[in-house]
Amino acid sequence: MKHVSRRLGSDIGLSGLMNTFHYPRTNRMSVALAHVGWFAEREGGASAHQLLDDTKRLLASDLSGPELSALWQAGTFRDFDLEACGIEGRQWLTWIEEIAEYRITWNVGAAPVPLDPPAARGLxxxxxxxxxxxxxxxxxxxxxxxxxxxxxxxxxxxxxxxxxxxxxxxxxxxxxxxxxxxxxxxxxxxxxxxxxxxxxxxxxxxxxxxxxxxxxxx
Structure with missing residues (x-):
């Protein structure tokens, strides 16, 4: 199975998504979810693969909801403020995961393909x-x-x-x-x-x- 390249010309995955959540600030959930959908669509949907990979790794970890919220809040400078929307990090990541997974599968009806692994894991x-x-x-x-x-x-x-x-x-x-x-x-x-x-x-x-x-x- 062909792997998806991580070389997309900019930051990738969840950290790349965070970088796009800047001005104008929004605390509207509908706007935020639409923005995630836009990000997953980038590069013909290639951005969705790393986004899904990052999100699944976090959700499978033992990090608490407040810890996941802290990572999102700091990475976005609270430009989409989870606290102001009354949600916590694990719930928000679950929605991101669903959007990314849907973008990958809706067009081809197949399971997400694996990403090219990083060149070094012992770092x-x-x-x-x-x-x-x-x-x-x-x-x-x-x-x-x-x-x-x-x-x-x-x-x-x-x-x-x-x-x-x-x-x-x-x-x-x-x-x-x-x-x-x-x-x-x-x-x-x-x-x-x-x-x-x-x-x-x-x-x-x-x-x-x-x-x-x-x-x-x-």
Whole structure:
């Protein structure tokens, strides 16, 4: 069976979806669900495969509803606020899963095809090291934000890397760093490019948003 490429020219899967949930903000569920459908349709439906893969991995994990909510809220800078809509992370991911699965199967009537696996799977320690290196600033930026506070992001990211998938955890880390404009050194961004290549990700996954690069941190 032919595998679906993860090289789609931008961030992929659930982290890619998070990146598209920006202005204008919405707290309307109908608008949010339609947006998920639009994302799943991208690249002729190819985007739905990684979206389904990421979502299934999270839903199969032992991460709690609040932890899943924290990941979504931080990754989107609360531009679609689950709390304001009165839903929790596991329910929201279940709806995303259903939309992605439907987009894959409705046209061909077949089970979802597997994705090309990342080039390296033994990189959890490296990704956890990247989280640890920015943990203090990341926790301060997310939990301590004056208007868009999200507590518990760092431990949730660590659990994704250790218990779900280091590739996905790495993409979520980059997404949150960009969403909250957390200061990072130029050398660290260069390291992100190296790690992305080892994980089989495109440069665009690192470059699809603005890092708050601080030369004085180098």
């Amino acid at each position: 959890a320690e490296a990704v956890l090291g990247e989280i640890a290196s920015v943990a203090q600033d990341l926790e301060s930026a997310t939990a301590g934000h004056a208007y868009v506070a999200v507590p518990g992001v760092v431990p949730a990211l660590q659990r994704v890397v250790g218990e779900v998938d280091p590739d996905f955890g790495f993409r979520l880390l980059l997404r949150v760093l960009k969403s909250y404009f957390v200061p990072v050194a130029p050398t660290r961004v260069a390291g992100y490019h190296v790690l992305a290549e080892l994980l089989g990700l495109e440069k665009a996954v690192v470059e699809d948003g603005d890092f708050n690069v601080r030369l004085d941190l180098g």
